[in-house]
Amino acid sequence: MDLQKFVLNYKNDVVKSIQESVRIKSVQEDPKEGMPFGEGPAKALEHMLNLGKNLGFKVENFDNYAGHIDFGDGPDEEMIGILGHVDVVPEGKGWDYPPYEAKIVDGKLYGRGxxxxxxxxxxxxxxxxxIKDSGVKLNRKVRVIVGANEETGWGCMNHYFGELKMPQPAMAFTPDSTFPVTYAEKGILHLSLTKEYNDKLDFIIKGGVAFNSVPxxxxxxxxxxxxNEIDLNLEKYNEEKEFKITSVEKEGKIELLSLGKASHGARPSNGYNAITALFEFLSTLKIEDKKLKNLVEFFNEYVGMEYSGKKLGINFKDEPSGELTLTVGKIECEDNKIMFGFDIRYPVTYKKDQVINEVEKRAKTKGMDITIRSAKNPLYVPKDSFLVTTLMDIYKDITGDIDAEPVSIGGGTYARAVNNGVAFGALLKDQEDNMHQKNEYLELDKLDTWLKIYVQAIYNLAK
Structure with missing residues (x-):
C-alpha cells in the first residue's frame, strides 16, 4: 500500500472539514456552564471530536477543556500522540474576506485558524x-489530543494532563509550527505591568488584542x-515612516491613531508595533501632565522600538535557540489605571526568574507592579533523538529539501505539554506565515504535501 498516494483521496474531505471548523468562531470568551472557555471553543472542540467519531475513531470529551481521538491498541505508555488546538486568536480588522466564512479564492482558503x-x-x-482505511497494521496506539485554550493560557492541557492525570504519550508531535522539525522552543512569559492612581487619568491609550500578537x-x-505640540511634530515624525500616525480633533479631545502591521508575538520583527510607534511619537512632545510624562519616559527608557529586551536588561541569547524577543502586545490606560502587556520569549538555557527579576527592577523605578499572567518553560529535544531524526528523514524524503536542519523557535506549542514532543509543521518553507494576522490563508495545493508527510510520520512512529 502506497500510503502517500492513498491519503490524497481524502483531500476534498479535508477542505470541507476545515471550512466547517473555521466557520465556528472559537475565540476565548467568558465561561458558561460546562464551557470553561466560552461557547465558541466548546463548539469547535465538539466539531473536532464529532469529526473523529464520524471517521470511525473512539473519542472522549473532557469537560470541554480538551478531548482525544484514539486509533489502535497497545499500552498507553507506548502510544504516539498528536496534539492540536481548536481555539484561535481574535480576528482583528482589515480582512479582504470574512474571517469566519472560510471562502476559497484563487486556490486559497481564507479564515482564522x-x-x-x-x-x-x-x-x-x-x-x-x-492509515485506518488502508488496513496497514500499527503496533502502537495513536491518540490525537485536542485542546480548546492554547492561545490564551493552556487551561486545556493543565486540565487534561494536570488535573486529570491523563497518560503521557511515549512520543508526540504537534502540527502547529513550521517544517522541518522544531527541536527547541523558547520559554514564554506573559507579564503585565500595572499602576493605579487615586484620581482619574486625563488621557486614554488603548491598543492590541492579545499579549502574543504584535498590534x-x-x-x-x-x-x-x-x-499644538502634536500638530508641530506629527508631520515631521511621519516623513520617513511606512506606517503613519494620524490625528483628529473629536469631542473636545485630540485623538491619535497609530497603525502598524500585525504578526505573531514569537516573531515581532515580522510586524510593526503600533503601540511602540505611538510612544515613540509621544516622546517627541513636551508633555506637562505628570502621569503621561512618567509613562512615556518609562516606555522610552526601558522598551522603545527594539524587540530584543536590551533596555530592560534581558537581551539574553544562547546557541540552541538564539536571542530573546520582547513584544508589547497590549496596553490599557483608562480611568485610574495603566497596564502594559508583555510577551517575552527567552532562550532555552535561561530561567524565567532571570527575566522576571530584571524586568521587576526597572518597573519599580516608576512604581509599577509586575504580574505573571502565564509562564511556560522552554522545550529542548536533542537533534540526534529518534523522534527528531525520524521526522527529519520523512520531511527530507517527501519535500526534497535534503539540506534542511531542525530549527528552534520563539513560538510555544503543545510539544512542551508532553515529556517527549516536538512541533512538526505544518507551514512549509514556501508558504507565507500569516498566523495571527489578517487574511490568514491556506494554499490548497499545500495540503498534498501536508497529508503525505503526516501519514508517513504517523506510520513510521507507530509501526
Missing part, C-alpha cells in the same frame, strides 16, 4: 483515517492642550 491550528490538526486526523493599531485620546 486555517494555519493555526484547525487546518493542520484536521489534516493529521485524515492522515490517521487513511496593528493603537489609539490615544488626549486633552486639547496637547494639540
Amino acid at each position: 486555517v494555519l493555526d491550528d484547525k487546518g493542520p490538526t484536521i489534516a493529521a486526523l485524515y492522515a490517521l483515517k487513511a 496593528d493599531s493603537a489609539i490615544g485620546i488626549f486633552p486639547l492642550s496637547l494639540k
Whole structure:
C-alpha cells in the first residue's frame, strides 16, 4: 500500500472539514456552564471530536477543556500522540474576506485558524483515517489530543494532563509550527505591568488584542492642550515612516491613531508595533501632565522600538535557540489605571526568574507592579533523538529539501505539554506565515504535501 498516494483521496474531505471548523468562531470568551472557555471553543472542540467519531475513531470529551481521538491498541505508555488546538486568536480588522466564512479564492482558503491550528490538526486526523482505511497494521496506539485554550493560557492541557492525570504519550508531535522539525522552543512569559492612581487619568491609550500578537493599531485620546505640540511634530515624525500616525480633533479631545502591521508575538520583527510607534511619537512632545510624562519616559527608557529586551536588561541569547524577543502586545490606560502587556520569549538555557527579576527592577523605578499572567518553560529535544531524526528523514524524503536542519523557535506549542514532543509543521518553507494576522490563508495545493508527510510520520512512529 502506497500510503502517500492513498491519503490524497481524502483531500476534498479535508477542505470541507476545515471550512466547517473555521466557520465556528472559537475565540476565548467568558465561561458558561460546562464551557470553561466560552461557547465558541466548546463548539469547535465538539466539531473536532464529532469529526473523529464520524471517521470511525473512539473519542472522549473532557469537560470541554480538551478531548482525544484514539486509533489502535497497545499500552498507553507506548502510544504516539498528536496534539492540536481548536481555539484561535481574535480576528482583528482589515480582512479582504470574512474571517469566519472560510471562502476559497484563487486556490486559497481564507479564515482564522486555517494555519493555526484547525487546518493542520484536521489534516493529521485524515492522515490517521487513511492509515485506518488502508488496513496497514500499527503496533502502537495513536491518540490525537485536542485542546480548546492554547492561545490564551493552556487551561486545556493543565486540565487534561494536570488535573486529570491523563497518560503521557511515549512520543508526540504537534502540527502547529513550521517544517522541518522544531527541536527547541523558547520559554514564554506573559507579564503585565500595572499602576493605579487615586484620581482619574486625563488621557486614554488603548491598543492590541492579545499579549502574543504584535498590534496593528493603537489609539490615544488626549486633552486639547496637547494639540499644538502634536500638530508641530506629527508631520515631521511621519516623513520617513511606512506606517503613519494620524490625528483628529473629536469631542473636545485630540485623538491619535497609530497603525502598524500585525504578526505573531514569537516573531515581532515580522510586524510593526503600533503601540511602540505611538510612544515613540509621544516622546517627541513636551508633555506637562505628570502621569503621561512618567509613562512615556518609562516606555522610552526601558522598551522603545527594539524587540530584543536590551533596555530592560534581558537581551539574553544562547546557541540552541538564539536571542530573546520582547513584544508589547497590549496596553490599557483608562480611568485610574495603566497596564502594559508583555510577551517575552527567552532562550532555552535561561530561567524565567532571570527575566522576571530584571524586568521587576526597572518597573519599580516608576512604581509599577509586575504580574505573571502565564509562564511556560522552554522545550529542548536533542537533534540526534529518534523522534527528531525520524521526522527529519520523512520531511527530507517527501519535500526534497535534503539540506534542511531542525530549527528552534520563539513560538510555544503543545510539544512542551508532553515529556517527549516536538512541533512538526505544518507551514512549509514556501508558504507565507500569516498566523495571527489578517487574511490568514491556506494554499490548497499545500495540503498534498501536508497529508503525505503526516501519514508517513504517523506510520513510521507507530509501526
